Amino acid sequence: MVNFKIDNPTIVHFGKDVIxxxxxxxxxxxxxxxxxxxxxxxxxxxxxxxxxxQLNTAGVEVVEYSGIKxxxxxxxxxxxxELGRKENIDLILAVGGGSVxxxxxxxxxxxxxxxxxxxxMIKMVRPGKAVPLISVLTLAATGTEMNQYAVVxxxxxxxxxxxxxxxxxxxxxxxxxxxxxxxxxxxxxxGIVDLMAHTLENYFGSGEATLSDRxxxxxxxxxxxxxxxxxxxxxxxxxxxxxxYAATMALNGLTGxxxxxxxxGVHDIGxxxxxxxxxxxxxxxxxxxxxxxxxxKDKMPERIALLGRSVFGVNSAEKTIDSLENFFKSIGSxxxxxxxxxxxxxxxxxxxxMIKNKVRGSNFKLTEEEMGKIVELMDxx
Ligand code: NZQ
Ligand code: ZN
Numbered sequence: 109m110v111n112f113k114i115d116n117p118t119i120v121h122f123g124k125d126v127i128x129x130x131x132x133x134x135x136x137x138x139x140x141x142x143x144x145x146x147x148x149x150x151x152x153x154x155x156x157x158x159x160x161x162q163l164n165t166a167g168v169e170v171v172e173y174s175g176i177k178x179x180x181x182x183x184x185x186x187x188x189x190e191l192g193r194k195e196n197i198d199l200i201l202a203v204g205g206g207s208v209x210x211x212x213x214x215x216x217x218x219x220x221x222x223x224x225x226x227x228x229m230i231k232m233v234r235p236g237k238a239v240p241l242i243s244v245l246t247l248a249a250t251g252t253e254m255n256q257y258a259v260v261x262x263x264x265x266x267x268x269x270x271x272x273x274x275x276x277x278x279x280x281x282x283x284x285x286x287x288x289x290x291x292x293x294x295x296x297x298x299g300i301v302d303l304m305a306h307t308l309e310n311y312f313g314s315g316e317a318t319l320s321d322r323x324x325x326x327x328x329x330x331x332x333x334x335x336x337x338x339x340x341x342x343x344x345x346x347x348x349x350x351x352x353y354a355a356t357m358a359l360n361g362l363t364g365x366x367x368x369x370x371x372x373g374v375h376d377i378g379x380x381x382x383x384x385x386x387x388x389x390x391x392x393x394x395x396x397x398x399x400x401x402x403x404x405k406d407k408m409p410e411r412i413a414l415l416g417r418s419v420f421g422v423n424s425a426e427k428t429i430d431s432l433e434n435f436f437k438s439i440g441s442x443x444x445x446x447x448x449x450x451x452x453x454x455x456x457x458x459x460x461x462m463i464k465n466k467v468r469g470s471n472f473k474l475t476e477e478e479m480g481k482i483v484e485l486m487d488x489x
Contacts, residue, residue, distance in 0.1 A: 110317075112365045116255075116277065116360060118280070119279065121281070122353070122356075124285070124286060125284065129282075130159065130282055131163060133242065134166060134199065135168060137279065138240075140196070141169070141171070142173060142191065142215070143159070143163075143171070144172075144174075144200060144202045144212040145176065146175070147177065148174070155287055171195045178389075179261055179383070179386055179388075180211045182229065182260050184211060185214045189219055192215060197239065199240040199242065200216050201243075202241060203244040204245075204246050205249065205295075206247070206259070209278070210260060212243070213276040214228060216238045216239045217238045220237050220239065225260065226262055231271065235273050236275075242280045243280075245281060245282065245283050245352075247288060247291050247295060248285075248291075248348070248354075248355040249299030249303060250299075251355055251360055254359075256273055256275075257359075258276055261379075261382070266461055268380070270375075289348065293440065295390075297339060297390065298389065299351070300331055300339075300439055302390040303351070304328060304331055305375065305397060310324060310364045310367060311324045312370070312472070313364070313371050320364060320367060324363050327354050328418075330350060332419065335439060339439050371470060371472055373467060373471075374400045374469070376466075377396040377467045377482065378392035379467075383461075384461060385448070394441035396486060397432065398433040398436070401425075401429045403478050403482050404472050413425050419431075420432075445486050
């Protein structure tokens with residue numbers, strides 16, 4: 109086990125009606141808030157009204173930036189930065205899923221700098237102070253509500269990049285499982301895939317940390333037991349709560365302590381699929397993970413088999429990979445490119461961008477030949 113530091117400053121408010129503490133929490137950080145949200149789901153499901161009521165009661169002035177798209181783009185981040193600077197806001201309130209919260213994180217570190225968002229994303233400029241950020245999470249998936257990462261894409265450069273800085277942890281995150289009732293079945297499944305993928309990226313990283321492995325197995329066991337039930341009962345509070353809790357724990361540090369690194373090659377592949385074809389993040393991962401495992405199987409048969417024994421009750425690496433793929437299928441997430449509407453003719457473009465964007469991963473370090481095999485497997489019948 110390698111040395112590690114546990115340092116997670118986000119205060120999480122979890123459970124039914126936690127929104128009632130939002131107004132007074134916002135007020136701690138100032139009187140003028142930039143409210144950032146997506147394409148409108150919060151208006152149809154009532155979350156917008158509940159948030160505005162809190163802000164009005166607390167006497168906080170509100171400036172709005174809306175329209176953040178899934179697989180968020182840097183143009184929106186820059187526009188929100190401009191608005192926040194012009195209005196001289198005291199803090200940012202992000203209400204949405206990963207796309208909204210990630211965009212708001214980049215806004216929060218870019219506003220105080222004399223630069224644009226992409227220069228922060230490509231690490232030309234390092235964040236200093238950040239505008240305080242509070243989040244209200246509406247979709248269980250990414251873990252962004254309790255971590256320091258943000259992922260934004262640049263369509264011209266064909267790059268979807270993630271960065272992580274301590275300044276980007278939300279100060280507070282409000283997690284009410286009821287707020288995820290309206291997440292449709294497909295995005296509920298993509299969220300389940302994403303949280304599973306986060307634990308796997310750490311599990312397949314380098315370095316031995318058996319307790320962290322067991323955290324991975326616990327999160328996967330929970331998800332495999334309750335995820336499919338949730339897919340058939342989208343409005344059941346306890347199921348929504350279990351998956352929301354699991355998603356937060358899957359990428360808040362817990363599953364990585366004591367390891368040298370995670371791998372994250374599958375996420376890098378997923379980001380290429382998303383930036384080229386606008387595929388939802390979780391869907392890109394359910395396509396890429398089985399293929400990545402098949403290509404890397406012979407490098408770590410025992411490790412994959414241990415996962416299988418601990419999570420699926422099977423004994424071999426092959427059966428583990430089959431079980432994972434079948435699980436993704438069973439909840440309705442695609443496992444091949446064509447199931448996500450990506451035609452075989454797109455394979456050369458996909459491979460070229462994978463090579464250009466260096467989707468190697470940090471532990472298993474894919475070669476270009478292996479990337480080619482992964483593309484073929486993602487396309488196989
Ligand atoms: O646009 P709105 O109206 O917000 O609708 C969204 C969007 O269409 C909708 N939605 C969200 N909450 C809802 C809802 N619909 C009904 N009811 C609700 N309560 O769902 C759609 C998808 O939203 P999005 O925010 O894109 O989903 P998710 O939370 O999965 O976030 C995905 C983004 O996060 C990044 C991904 O790459 C992707 O860009 N990730 C961020 C990470 C992090 N910061 O740590 C790690 C992850 O690995 C991931 O890369
Ligand atoms: Zn992810």
